[in-house]
């Protein structure tokens with residue numbers, strides 16, 4: 228087996244273990260925020276398994292994307308909207324970068340706007356990642372996604388350049404033209420050379436540009452990070 232295949236298999240296994248570990252923290256009668264991405268997909272599947280096995284009963288899921296809605300329904304989790312509930316007990320979601328203060332970059336799947344709404348409302352927000360997502364400084368391995376109203380792409384791009392960012396319009400894969408989000412907007416990925424110096428400030432500054440819907444910085448939202456990591460050849464889970 229080529230090395231790259233075996234290492235991607237190992238990452239997939241870490242994502243699976245950490246997703247399952249997070250799903251095991253869900254108890255009966257909870258309202259659960261269902262995150263987006265390949266890691267959370269394992270958590271959603273495990274929640275469905277626990278429901279059908281009778282290990283937990285009477286949970287409902289609040290999805291953060293079309294993907295989470297589809298996966299939640301496939302797993303047999305009753306899906307509700309924010310109009311139907313008065314609280315979210317726990318939210319489980321992935322991340323593209325996690326810093327030592329549990330601050331995040333999210334939006335690799337263009338779902339960060341709905342994710343920020345749902346994850347911020349949760350009494351407990353659990354982030355599930357494999358070890359490759361841990362960084363000392365945000366913005367060093369992943370560009371910051373910004374969801375933008377399509378008619379404002381040009382002025383928002385110029386405003387971000389004035390702030391020192393290098394914006395790129397995200398293009399579709401297996402679809403010509405730009406990525407269109409679940410809300411019908413576009414996404415700009417912004418590189419900051421050397422990473423993001425003051426992420427709490429930048430989160431507010433970017434969101435203050437007219438036409439910006441939401442950026443992918445999640446500051447002070449996370450309660451717990453579950454990290455899947457390899458100890459030698461053995462997968463283990465660390466929390467902080």
Ligand SMILES: O=C[C@H](O)[C@H](O)[C@H](O)COP(=O)(O)O
Pocket residue numbers: 262263264265266267320321322323333334335336337338339342
């Ligand atoms: O928009 C997508 C989300 O923020 C994801 O949670 C994030 O990109 C991590 O996804 P994955 O678990 O697939 O790496």
